[in-house]
Amino acid sequence: FYLVVIGWILYYACLSIAGLPASTDEAGKLFDSLIKNNLTSVLFCYFAVLFITFYTVSRGIKKGIEKLNFILMPSLFILLIVILIYSFTFNSSGFSGAVSFIFTPDFSKILDPELILAAMGLALFSLSLGVGTVSTYGASLGEDTNLFKSLLYIVVLNICMGILMGLVVFSFVQVAPGTSANEGPGLIFVSLASLFGELGVVGSALGFMFFISLLFAGITSAVSMIEPAVRYFEDEKSISRIKSSTILGVLVFGLGVLCVLSFYEPTKDSFAIFGKSIFDILDYATSNVLMPLGVLFFSIFAGWIMPKERFYTLFLNYAPKFAVDIWYFILRFILPILVVGIGIYKLN
Structure with a gap:
């Protein structure tokens, strides 16, 4: 389902060159028509991002994933800075509104279970913690790597990039009357596009840079999510990386097509379960069930099964003992x- 969304982003990046709709009504109709009627474009864009993603993974950590991130992540940062400079210079009211919206706290909601769940889901998703990505990349690090410093860099950079994207x-969005911050896909594909x-x-130039930025961010994340499964088949089942990537690519492609068809008007009723589209089911299962369970199992393994001495061996050389003990x-x-408490609350 994630690659399907990245496919939509690719479509809008291309559309930005020709020109985006100038009203929210037109933008809403365009997005609605895209996912419900334009099957050819959606499938083509979906297959394009899927091919790029799995081809990159098949090349390995050094030749594929590292090289992709080396090019895309700085490009993403530069594009976002350019857009932000434009906003600060030519749309100062929108920029100040964004700063106020993001950095003005509402302490009355700090213990809101829904807010905590959303924050936890964001952390799990943006860092890919629940799908084993961090541990998989960690296995590729050298013995002399400062793990504690590396982890801090990752968290700080992730927060900074999130704030930058939010700004x-x-x-x-702040300049659009009646626009809500929780519109979901409509926020990007309708409000911002218009x-x-x-x-x-x-606007065409800014829109192209923005959607390309999202495309870069999405592909690098998708690559990270797929790597653990490929690594597992390669290490545990002795299946070559290329063959593992191909098998998983075919499986993901099939599930993605089901997601696409669950939106497509002529077939959506046939690909719905209990009134929910397959896309929505996979989205909910991933964000609210599988990733929290993944984090729960990782924390139990590292905290209760892995010997404490090994934990100290990994971190005491790089951090004070009291910090490691707190962690x-x-x-x-x-x-x-x-994780368990939030899960129980969500089920109720």
Whole structure:
């Protein structure tokens, strides 16, 4: 389902060159028509991003994933900075509104279970914690790597990139009357698309840079999510990386096509289960069930099954003992209780 969304982003990146719709009504009709009627375009864009993703994974960590990230991540950062500079210079009210929206706290909601769940889901998804990506990349690091410093870099950079993307999105969304921050796909493909469309040629350039930025971010994340499964088949089942990538690519392609057909008007009723589209079911199962369970199992393994001495061996050379002890306590007790508690609340 994630690659299907990235396919939509690719479509809008191409559409930005020709020009985006200039009103929210037109943008809404365009997006609705895309997912419900334009099967050829959706499948083509979906297959394109799927091919890029699995081809990159098949090349391995060094030749594929590392090289892709080396090119795309700096490009993503530069594109976002360019858009933000434009917003700060030519759309100062939108920029100040975005700063106010993001950085003005509402302490009355700090213990809201829905907010905690959303924050946890964002952390799990953006860092791919629940699908084994971090541990898979960690297995490829050298023995002399400072794990503690590397983890801090990852978290800080992830937060900074999230804030940067938030400033870019809400700098433009804030100027749209009646726009909500929780519109889901409509926020990007309707509200933002129409705002870029209103800006004419400049909007086309900004829209292209924005959707390309999203495309880069999406593909690098998708590559990270697929790597653990490929690595498992390669290491545990002695299946070559190329063959593993091909098998998984075919499986993912099939599931993605089901997601596409669950939106397509002539077939959506045939690909619905209990009134829910396959896309929505996979989305919910991944974000609310599988990733939290993955984090729960990882925390139990690292906190209760893996010897404590090994934990110390990994981190005491790079961090003070009191920091490692606090981290270890959170890993053993706080994180599992939090995940289980939130899960029970969500089920109720």
